[in-house]
Amino acid sequence: MSMRVLLQRSLIPFIIMLPFSTYAETSEKTETAILAGGCFWCIESDYEKLKGVRAAVSGYIGGHIKNPTYKQVSSGRSGHIESVKITYDPEVISYSKILDYFWRHIDPTRNDGQFCDNGNQYRPAIFYLNQKQKDLAIQSTEKTRKIKPFKAPLKVELIKATEFYPAEKYHQDYYKKNPIRYRFYRYRCGRDSRVEALWGKK
Numbered sequence: 038m039s040m041r042v043l044l045q046r047s048l049i050p051f052i053i054m055l056p057f058s059t060y061a062e063t064s065e066k067t068e069t070a071i072l073a074g075g076c077f078w079c080i081e082s083d084y085e086k087l088k089g090v091r092a093a094v095s096g097y098i099g100g101h102i103k104n105p106t107y108k109q110v111s112s113g114r115s116g117h118i119e120s121v122k123i124t125y126d127p128e129v130i131s132y133s134k135i136l137d138y139f140w141r142h143i144d145p146t147r148n149d150g151q152f153c154d155n156g157n158q159y160r161p162a163i164f165y166l167n168q169k170q171k172d173l174a175i176q177s178t179e180k181t182r183k184i185k186p187f188k189a190p191l192k193v194e195l196i197k198a199t200e201f202y203p204a205e206k207y208h209q210d211y212y213k214k215n216p217i218r219y220r221f222y223r224y225r226c227g228r229d230s231r232v233e234a235l236w237g238k239k
Contacts, residue, residue: 067091068127070135071098071164071198073120074143075151078219079228080121082212083142089130094122095204095211098164099196107205113156120164122201132170136163136177140193141236145181148192153226164198171195187235 074080077095084093097110100117109115125135143161144151150159163178165171174195182191203209212219223229233239 066126066128067124068132069166070123070125070132070170071120071166071201072123072135072139073098073118073160073162073164074139075119075154075159075161075228076222076226077119077121077204077208078211079223080142081210082219084121084123084138087130087135087138089134090123090125092124094124095208096120096122097202097204099162099199103200104202107208110158113158115158117202118158118160118162119204120162120201122203132173133177136174139163140177140181141239142232143193144231144235145185145191145193146187146189146235148194152228152231160194161192162194162196164196164201166198171197186237 072080081093081095084090096119097105097115097117098120100110100115102109102115102117105115105117110117110119123135145161148160150156151161163174165174178191178193178195185191207214
């Protein structure tokens, strides 16, 4: 059982429920990227700090069950991967830059989980929405392979996007609603220390 499952069981009764409009897409002049990099709390938090990103929604993609729950996904039996749907302004930041940022916030040497979260439901992946995104993802992977400062091979999958299911509301903006629990999880999971060991200091 992952550390996050234990945290959730103690937290759920005290969650403040925010309306979906808080994190829904708000601009017509936007584009979308869907990425998986382990814990969706962390990917959402990282991307909402990036200039040009309008929203980041935690969710699930790639499985065989409709409208999966967190319990189903975290068990590994639904086939879904924890992921984040990122809405961004292409006039401010490009898809290629979104991917550059992605690589340097994950451990791309693993395909069996991320950091302290193990299992296929936590593996890293780029979900492309169209041929243009697929081509850019391939280019980004080749570029990263050439410039990465470590010897281990890249194991991030490129997968055609299927239906994305937003996670339960208590997962959205978790780092804002529960900052102490979030920072504790992130630190104990070793996410930032592993990223720094791979990529160097930011």
